[in-house]
Amino acid sequence: MAYTAQDFKKGQPRWCPGCGDHFFLASLHKAMAEIGVPPYQTAVISGIGCSSRLPHYMATYGMNTIHGRAAAIATGCKVANPDLTVWQISGDGDGLAIGGNHFIHANRRNINLNMILLNNRIYGLTKGQYSPTSPRGFVSKSSPYGTVEDPFRPAELCFGARGHFFARAVATDAPATIEVLKAAYRHQGASVCEILQNCVIFNNGAYDSVYSKEGRAKNAIYVEHGKPLIFGENREYGLVQEGFGLKVVKIGENGITEQDILVHDAHCEDNTLQLKLAMMEGPDFPIALGVIRDVAAPTYDGAVEQQIEEVKAKKPYHTFAELLKTNDTWTIE
């Protein structure tokens, strides 16, 4: 059966006008329609926060749970019922502050979850405190003199937790977001998608450099597996490896040709260069968008099912009555 975005839509979102979550939600509906898993086989599980309201706008099964626990709850849901396609929705506070532990362990275990991190670098629902992704010195209601702490970089956490999939998209960039979501679905295992999403009320302009199409043309690079890492309004720049890092070069200058440009390898087991891509930021580097890492690995839930089958084949007891008989027993006449 072919689905349309309409089949996944429900209710009237209550986010502020202009909030990046609206854009993302529309892309998610479209991506799910294209993926084609029925709404009744889909579970969307969030924690608490502005973006965690999202399940209420889905015509799928879903839960809008408690702060920080979305990844843990999604884990139980997927492992107990592996037939479900499970999407986990969290903001930067939900996913990386209170839920940081669950985020890294879901990645480490490689639970087959599509983990969406809507990163606006601010606490919106509690009205404007800094988040674990706010830059050092960030001034907010809870940091009137600027924060004195460094932020997490989601990709770094994902890679540090031995994650096998990391992608990034800008909320307003629907086509690229949809592609990233479809890739996350196709990837078997924990698939982290960082969505750069603007909070118009408390942190407006956080992603100005890439929020518009024009901005992205100038300040972002769309990475694609097997393709050279070329960007710029006229595709005039490229990335090359230099020493331990990356370097931006201009094609045609100093004898640089397209052949010299680094070719993206999202499937490379070694995440060194993928991390370098994910960590790039302006003004010296473009922000990397698209699927940065996508490496096949056994999933936890798949391995559990496999182990159940193996043990079933190996052990002679399959019912409770048979289990009882495996014990030392005695009979009193």
Next chain:
Amino acid sequence: MTAEVKIQPIDDVIVLFSGDSGDGMQLAGNIFSTISATVGNSISTFPNYPADIRAPQGSLTGVSGFQVHVGADKVYTPGDRCDVLVAMNAAALKTQYGKAKPNATIIIDTDCFQKKDLEKAAFKTDDPLKEMGIDPDRVVACPITQMVKDCLADSGMDQKAMMKCRNMFALGLVCWLFSRDLDVAFNFLREKFAKKPAIAEANIKVIQAGYDYGHNTHSSAMNVYRIESKVKEPGTYMDITGNKATAYGFIAAAEKAGLRLYLGSYPITPATDVLHELAKHKSLGVTTVQCEDEIAGCASSVGAAFAGALAVTSTSGPGICLKSEAMNLAVIMELPLVVLDVQRGGPATGLPTKSEQTDLLQVLFGRNGESPMPVMAALSPTDCFDAAYEASKMALEHMTPVVLLTDAYVANGSGAFKLPDLAQYPAINPPYVPEEMKGTWTPYMRDEKTGARYWAVPGREGFEHVLGGLEKDNETGAISTNPENHELMTRLRQEKVDRIQVPDLEVAGDKDDADLLIVGFGSTFGHLRAAMNELRAAGKKVAHAQFKYINPLPANTAEVLKKYPKVVVAEQNMGQLAAFLRMKVNGFVPEQYNQVKGQPFVVNELVAAFNDILNK
């Protein structure tokens, strides 16, 4: 048996095997209790582990004990003080002698009472018996280590492997003392070491040597006894610990309900054995996830419940503190979940290996908001099976999280468990949303009788819905802050729990004319029942009622509590059940007996305290 040895019949005996943590006291105790149960004796066991991670060998803190109570009649507890103390080293004698009756027989391994052993055990002289005031006539002093070495000299085993058989020598000696048939022990060992037949045969040889030693020397300290069985209930039995019985109860309930069993857990003493046990049974489809923390243990179980599993999370008190958030989520989402709390000494890390009943008020009230949750407490190691089954049934049929309380005592203790026939257990029928409600169903529509909301498991077309931690509209299931709706939902959640039917409180003893009613909950059942029996044997009019169901309380609770002139609530906390009963039963003012030592009640102390109350 030689003719010179007279076999005396006795009613019951308590044997305490004690030694270093690595001495295998639990195995010796287990085999002794199994042999005894095989001939129809009633058994009750209790291990006592050191809290140290790995205390130095021979040290006082490294002593581990395993107590076995064997009786011709029903035994309710592992017993207060022992009749036979096996002390495998000097430290064991030093720490365990206080748990022996004044006339107890004491078996020691003299090879482990050498100068260095005595020093480690902080003896001041080289005569430990004199130093402790022990009559040498009561002591069977036996060079166990040397005899084991001699016995296994031809086995080709190394020194370390031989030393692991010392426990079997002591067991053989105890078996002779109580004229036990060794065949059961031999079979037990052959099964246990099925993959290492040489080890099995070595152990068997040593047991026989221990038995023969008793037989050949029949030292003056020893008489030979026989415990006949007075009540034999026919059936097939196994020895089972409370934790294992709990795990089995969950497996049985999942099978009966036709659901996958999911356990989300984090290792914590004394609950971890439930995780260990369930992790073994993938051949029954049991899924266990050892989570990153207690929070995820419970949270993932809530996810599994949503996904349609029988979801369980297991922990002890400190874990409940962390799980309470996700337990509350299950309350508002009205999902079935069993939370197992194997209580231990608190607060904070407290006494991890010791037993208390101090989590009762935490599980009843330790959550934000109005958060009603059924609470049950298992009565004995074997009752853990039924309790786990019933808690699962309650959770699934009433769409609610349920707390099952056990504790270190009941979890680690064991008893003879009559193998249950699952066909005889009541069916488990969760309120799955009927197919004909498709199109009109909303998530908070309820079964008229129970008040439980219908369960729509993901995967069913046409029943897609969103649950959550925010208050929902009773009719539409959408987020609602409507004041009337919130009050309605609060009352509906409470009423659902209140409507759960639990069996009436049973009163034992002098139920019509008792001067004193003894009341307790959960694992103190055996001690309180034994205390009642002793008081009645002494001519006192006493009754006993034990709560297994605490929320909701049995319907006849007030009637029972108000019937007797005096009521004592005895519990291993500072009065938590008493407080709850005072809150629930108007005008109820009980006497209290409270003990918070991390140790099981002592029947003699209970009897003395209850006599004081009777005489007041």
